Each structure stands twice: as C-alpha cells, then as structure tokens.
Amino acid sequence: MSAPGATPIARWAPYAMSGPAFLLFATLLLVPLLLTAILSFSQFDHHSGIKAGVTLQHYAAVLTDEYYHEIFLRTLRLSAVTTLICIVVGAPEAYILSRMSGRWRAVCLLVVLAPLLISVVVRAFGWSMLLGREGLVNQLLELAGIGRQRLLYTEGAVIVGLVHIMMPFMIVPVWTSLQKLDRTTEQAALSLGASPVTVFRRVVVPQVLPGILSGSLIVFGLSASAFAIPGLLGGRRIKTVATLIYDEYLHELNWPLGAAIAVILLIANLLIMLGYNRLMERRYRRALG
C-alpha cells in the first residue's frame, strides 16, 4: 500500500500498470458498447440501410409489436422454468453432496461441475443426439410402450439443455453456503423427532436461502441471454431474444433493431447482476456483524 505522502512515481504507478489493459478494454469493450447504443437510435429502412437521424422507432417496435412480445415472453418463461428446475434439483443435490464422505464427494463434485468447462456446442450436440427422432430417449420411450415423441426443437428440449448448462451455477453458491452451515442444528432437529425431509425443508433450506437466491439470479440471467442451446435445440421455431438478435444482425441485416434488442437485453442483465451484488454485499455485511 502506498503511504499518504507517496512519491509522484508511486502515485502514477497503478495507472501505468493498468494502462495497457485499460486501452484494450476501452477499444474493445467501452467503445463498441457505446457504438451499439448509438446505433440502436439510428434510422433504418430495408432498401437504403442505415440513414442519418435519431429515432426511437426500434424501441417502439419492440415494445408494441406482438411478434417481439411473444419472443420476450417465451425467453422469460424458459428462463423462469429453468431457474425453478435448477432450484428444485440443484439445492437438494448440493445438500446430498455436502453429506457425502471425502473421496466420493470430490469425485461427484467434479462430475457435476466439470461440464462447466466443456464447450456448450458439444453439450448441446450431445442433447440433440439424445433427444433426436432416433435418439436414446425415444428408443427408451418405445420400449416403455409410450411410442416415439417429438422431443427435439421444442421448448422442452431447450429447457433440458439450459438446465444442464446452468446446474453448476446453482450448485456452487448453495454448496458454498452449506459449508458455513452449523451441522449441530440438523442433529438437534433430528433428535427432536423431525424427519430428514422436514429437517431439510425447515432447518437447512432457510439457512442456505441466500445461496439459492444468488444462484437463481445467475441462472436466470445466463438463461435469458443463452444463445447456443436455443439455437441448436430449439431450431428455427423456438425463437428467443438471443436468436432473434442473431437473426436481425446476420439474416435480416437490420442492425439498428438488433442493437435496440441487445441494449434491452444488456440493461435487463445488468439489473439482475446489480441485484445479485446487492445480495452478496448484504451477506458480507451480516457475516461481518
């Protein structure tokens, strides 16, 4: 730490040290985001492209057109259902993991979390094979006498893929708050005659609620902006905000409209993450007393 009466060199040193990284981030993050924000207010028509002049027409279109409402609502619905499933499956799973003994716990934790580092395209492709017409799931359904179903390119397929991608993001925060849990409270409840399920519901869950909440915010935010899963498992029919932006940019070539939707997505995401940071800060403050 530099002392209050630091030499001029020490005063400038941190800026010089951050300088190269700042230059990179200014050129490739701040400027592009600013350009996109400006672009979202530019006039556009399909014949002559981008024209001079400021307009709110793209935001107005997104806010008033039924077509966009449907896509936004679908994205919200898919993200909400994904979040819900991640809570219902991820929280108990984290709890079970925390009760396993040493070696097994390490291995199982790795199995659950390592997919995080494996390419989303690979995992999406794996699911498209499992859920395809001739896929393993359909073969099992046929054996079970239910018969083949259309699984791929449905909202269900997108949700399955999203849950798979997002599960680690739910398990990690719950796991972290479980580490701080006082195990004697569970034993006390058990010794007073509560069933294991009651102990989990009434003793464990309230204590890990902050972990579940922060996990939910991350899962929801990432699901709402996920691109590869809806792109590969939803196909062209199940359009989400992310694939809509992709189409506006690379197929419709209406960049200003795409930019407006991207700005909306960015703001929504930043609000969610801000909520997450607030939550974390409150937890730290409480932890510090």
Next chain:
Amino acid sequence: MTRNGIPALIFHVLVMAFMLAPLVIVCLVAFTPENTLTIPIVSFSLRWFAEVFRHADFMQSFWNSLLLAFLAATISVGLAVPVGLALTRFQFPGRAFLNGLFLSPLIVPHLVLGVAMLQLFSMIGATGSFWWLVGSHAVVVTPYALRLILAALIGSDPSIEHAAQSLGASDFTVFRRITLPLMLPGLSGGWLLSFINSFDELTMSVFVTAPSTVTLPVRMYMYATESIDPMMASVSALVIAVTAAAMLLLDRIYGLDRVLVGQR
C-alpha cells in the same frame, strides 16, 4: 457426518446420469463405424476420426482456435499481472472503477459483446482480421486470469515483500524473486482457465469471425445446424479431450475444485 438415505442416493445417481449423459453419448457415438448416429454395440471404429483429420475446414478451425486461445490467454495474463499488482498493492482514485471494468465481461452477455464488436470491426474494416479477433478474446478471458491472480496476490503476505525491500532488494528483484513465485500458481491457473474459455467461446465469436478465421466452436455450430452425422461426434470427442487435458493440468497446478467452486 450424517449419511444420505437410499432415496437421496437414488436422486443423486439420477442427477449424475443427467450431467454425464450428453458427454458420454458424444464419446460413444464418435466411435461408430456406421453412417448414422448410432451407438456402436458390436464394433468400434476410428473411421470418423480419420474423416475429421481429412476435413480441411475442421482442421483449419481447430488450429485457428488453438492459436487463438494460446495468444488470448497469454495476452490476458500479461495484462492481468500488472493490473492485479496495481489493484492489490496500491490505493488510488478510480481503483473500484478499474476493478469493475476488468471483471465486467463476466456480466455482459457475450451476445451483446459480439454484436458490439461486429459494429466496431465493420466500421474500422477489421472484419476477418485474426489479430482483432485475438483482442476480442483477450477481453473476454481477462476476468478469469485476473480473478485467480488477484486471489494469489491477496493470499500472499505483502510484509514478505517489505522485508526484502528493507534488506536492500530493488523493486524488480522483489518482483522477480518474491512476488512472481508467490503468484505463479494463480498465474498459470489463470492462463489455463483463460485458454479453456477462449477455446470454447462460441457466442461472441459467431459475430466476429470471418470465413478465414472461423473458430472450432463456430464451425461446429454451423455444421450442427445444417447436417448431423457422426463426424460431429468425433470432433466433439476431440474437443472434450483437449479440454480434459487442460483441466487435468489445471487441477495439478491450481486445484480444479478451487477454480470451480471459487476462491475457497
């Protein structure tokens, strides 16, 4: 230690199966001798792997991605080391802003980054430039490098540096002999994590790659939206192998559990 009951263990096995299913199926189908996506039951074959190695586009993208990830990880670590030192060893106005800025690619959706960079690149005529692509990847993976480097620097005691200084060591000697060795696990762990994340990056790259610079994930995405044959499974198996190798190294150097669960 309370034990898990039978229902809990059944639930656990189902979750494990769910998490592993898509990866296992990819690795199995990669070895099929057939023309369609079938799980080889009687005979295994390397036919589709040979097919991948003969496929010029996939191979070019594979080398593109490998070089890109190598350069992006190296640049991001090179930038993150001085930033980490500035953030942990100095108090200065704008420190919180810089900290937030350098970690911000974690919360800005990659899709938004992609369209934003596409806009910049098309304005300055940089579409299809490999070096601008490297720059964009460096931005996206810098937070990963920075987080591990920050953790290493916060974890090490600055009084060791002060002791060396008071014994007459120059700033550079202190950095080379004390600070650098102390942050080496964080530094190499950060490099590997950046490498993996750059190698896997799809969403932003979809927008900023041109036909000559298409990365492997983008090539795979395009391929998978058009046709599905076992070659895609073989490429996926190769990607899993590269990632697993990097993960194994990461585990040896830094500890995979620390990376995945966060800094302790």
